[in-house]
Amino acid sequence: NAGVTQTPKFRVLKTGQSMTLLCAQDMNHEYMYWYRQDPGMGLRLIHYSVGEGTTAKGEVPDGYNVSRLKKQNFLLGLESAAPSQTSVYFCASSYLYGGAPTDTQYFGPGTRLTVL
Amino acid sequence: DAKTTQPTSMDCAEGRAANLPCNHSTISGNEYVYWYRQIHSQGPQYIIHGLKNNETNEMASLIITEDRKSSTLILPHATLRDTAVYYCIVRVARNTGNQFYFGTGTSLTVIP
Numbered sequence: 112n113a114g115v116t117q118t119p120k121f122r123v124l125k126t127g128q129s130m131t132l133l134c135a136q137d138m139n140h141e142y143m144y145w146y147r148q149d150p151g152m153g154l155r156l157i158h159y160s161v162g163e164g165t166t167a168k169g170e171v172p173d174g175y176n177v178s179r180l181k182k183q184n185f186l187l188g189l190e191s192a193a194p195s196q197t198s199v200y201f202c203a204s205s206y207l208y209g210g211a212p213t214d215t216q217y218f219g220p221g222t223r224l225t226v227l
Numbered sequence: 228d229a230k231t232t233q234p235t236s237m238d239c240a241e242g243r244a245a246n247l248p249c250n251h252s253t254i255s256g257n258e259y260v261y262w263y264r265q266i267h268s269q270g271p272q273y274i275i276h277g278l279k280n281n282e283t284n285e286m287a288s289l290i291i292t293e294d295r296k297s298s299t300l301i302l303p304h305a306t307l308r309d310t311a312v313y314y315c316i317v318r319v320a321r322n323t324g325n326q327f328y329f330g331t332g333t334s335l336t337v338i339p
Contacts, residue, residue, distance in 0.1 A: 115270070153314055153329030154271065169326060201270050216263075216327075218270025 113137055115219035117202050123225045124192045132187040132222050134202030142205040143185035144169075144216065145177060147198040154201060160185055192226045199223050230254070230317040231330040238336050239309075245302040247333050249315030252296040260291060261316040261327065262300045264309075271314065274300065305337045 118133040134143065141162050146154040146169075156169030160179040174196060176188045185204075189196060203216040232250045239245040251260060259278050263271040275282055275289045277298070282289045288301040302309055312332040319326050 151331070153331050154327075155329065156326055159326075170328070199268065203270070215273045216271075218272070220270055221268065 115202055115204055115217050117200075117219040117222050119222060120220070121223045123227065124189075125227050126193060128192050129188070129190050130192065130224075131189075132200055132202075132224075134185045134187070134204075134219060135183055136202075136204040136217070137183060138204060138206065138217065139182070140204035140206045140217070141182070142207070142216075143179065144203040144205075145175070145185065145187045146201045146203065147171065147196075148201060148221075149198050157187065157200075192224075194226045197224060197226045230319075230328045231315045233313075233315050233330055233333045235331070236334040236336070238338055239302075239305045241307060241337050241339050242304055245305040245309065245335060245337070247300040247302075247313050247315075247335065248297065249299070249330075250297045251315070251317055254295055254317055255319075256295075257320060259318040260289070260295075260298050261318055262287070262289065262313060263316060263329075264311040264313045265332070266308075266311040274313075276318070305335075307337050307339065309335065310337045311335060 115136045144159040145157040148154045155171045157175050158177040160166045163182045166177045178186045200222045202219040205216045259276050261276040262274040265271045275287050277289045291298045312334050314329050314332040316327045
């Protein structure tokens with residue numbers, strides 16, 4: 112049971128390049144989330160998903176797209192990277208209990224992204 | 228708009244209780260208070276949550292004031308491994324799901 116894993120761990124992009132971050136969880140959780148964390152700041156929610164095939168915008172969704180084609184995977188895409196997207200990206204998942212999300216979110220180890 | 232405010236940093240002697248305060252003066256009646264912590268640059272770890280009653284689990288206690296405008300996380304016997312950034316979070320329920328609003332957190336240093 113690996114929990115929540117993220118790929119890649121580190122990445123350097125040039126302005127305008129695109130990339131996709133992969134989040135995978137093996138806990139059969141329904142909810143998945145993408146956050147970003149800037150230096151000295153708390154986490155901010157980018158997008159989240161309440162189930163396979165559904166996504167919703169969080170606090171800072173601009174410049175990002177997401178997809179949840181399989182229950183265990185949640186992809187975060189940057190179509191045209193900008194220096195302002197330099198950050199550490201965390202993925203998380205949580206499960207439903209009694210029909211409501213427990214909100215005990217299990218976090219991955221993070222992806223450090225630098226955009227030059 | 229910040230939903231929580233916390234002290235930037237705190238120290239605590241090993242073995243003593245660590246009391247971490249949080250203000251959430253604009254909290255609404257159905258919004259929960261959650262606490263997470265982040266050790267080094269790892270992913271955050273869940274500690275405890277509550278709505279209006281005080282809560283206790285194996286890790287910590289959560290004291291919420293009667294007006295719900297503030298709360299305190301208590302680590303009863305702090306150890307060196309409790310050194311981390313502690314986030315007080317308001318959970319907002321939306322039609323599309325729940326959202327967490329992290330603040331900037333309190334950096335707790337446990338001193339030997």
